[in-house]
Amino acid sequence: xxxxxxxxxxxxxxxxxxxxxxxxxxxxxxxxxxDLVFTHISVRIPGPEHHFLINPYGLMFDExxxxxLVKVDQQCNKVMDSPFPVNPxxxxxxxCIHAAREDVACVLHTHTRAGVAVSAQKNGVLxxxxxxxxxxxxxxxxxxxxxxLRDDEKPRLVADLGGKTFLMLRNHGLLTVGKSIADAWLSMxxxxxTCRIQIDAQAGGELVTVDPRILDGMSQVMKTVTAGQGANIxxxxxxxKLERQDPSYKx
Numbered sequence: 117x118x119x120x121x122x123x124x125x126x127x128x129x130x131x132x133x134x135x136x137x138x139x140x141x142x143x144x145x146x147x148x149x150x151d152l153v154f155t156h157i158s159v160r161i162p163g164p165e166h167h168f169l170i171n172p173y174g175l176m177f178d179e180x181x182x183x184x185l186v187k188v189d190q191q192c193n194k195v196m197d198s199p200f201p202v203n204p205x206x207x208x209x210x211x212c213i214h215a216a217r218e219d220v221a222c223v224l225h226t227h228t229r230a231g232v233a234v235s236a237q238k239n240g241v242l243x244x245x246x247x248x249x250x251x252x253x254x255x256x257x258x259x260x261x262x263x264x265l266r267d268d269e270k271p272r273l274v275a276d277l278g279g280k281t282f283l284m285l286r287n288h289g290l291l292t293v294g295k296s297i298a299d300a301w302l303s304m305x306x307x308x309x310t311c312r313i314q315i316d317a318q319a320g321g322e323l324v325t326v327d328p329r330i331l332d333g334m335s336q337v338m339k340t341v342t343a344g345q346g347a348n349i350x351x352x353x354x355x356x357k358l359e360r361q362d363p364s365y366k367x
Contacts, residue, residue, distance in 0.1 A: 134182035145177035172200030212270035222300040230311035253334035298347035
């Protein structure tokens with residue numbers, strides 16, 4: 117599929133965001149988190165206009181490129197010509213979080229098998245793995261209210277998320293937020309692995325839980341683990357991985 121480049125039509129800052137967001141979509145596909153063409157990753161474009169980038173609805177995540185991403189406003193109306201449709205309903209969850217959390221640049225939402233499975237469990241995420249300790253340090257839950265189409269659900273979702281990084285949408289899936297695309301992606305990597313480990317562990321014998329005292333101070337522990345660089349300790353390596361496999365995401 118040939119998609120004309122928009123690099124000369126946007127600012128250097130927006131183009132850099134487009135490249136990173138396209139990479140995030142490709143990596144979601146590569147790690148098996150995609151749900152055909154459903155779910156979304158959105159990123160806020162800096163500036164007073166409150167514009168966002170989101171996936172062209174109908175493209176598989178491994179087809180998405182920097183130029184195919186669609187620029188929309190807070191209501192998911194296109195603000196730049198694009199031959200691709202967008203999904204306003206899919207942006208519903210994202211828009212209310214972006215509106216409420218100025219510290220959030222990126223929102224990433226998935227419907228993975230393990231994520232939905234744990235979201236359907238009464239006790240949610242269990243403290244049974246090292247990965248889970250990072251998630252539990254900043255985890256919120258939102259009860260299922262049906263397909264997220266109604267505006268009246270937005271205040272409840274925002275209130276449930278609060279200032280947390282990880283949101284488990286009951287009976288629905290996983291959501292992470294971050295001050296950058298890299299941060300939201302690495303948080304989802306940890307969230308998804310937490311759920312996979314939990315489902316695998318529950319298929320075995322009696323579970324051993326982590327001492328609750330270990331959960332204290334996990335934010336400082338994460339800084340140590342990432343050498344003070346946050347998601348930037350892993351993001352360049354992930355981009356190199358994409359570069360080796362298929363660099364077309366940058367087009």
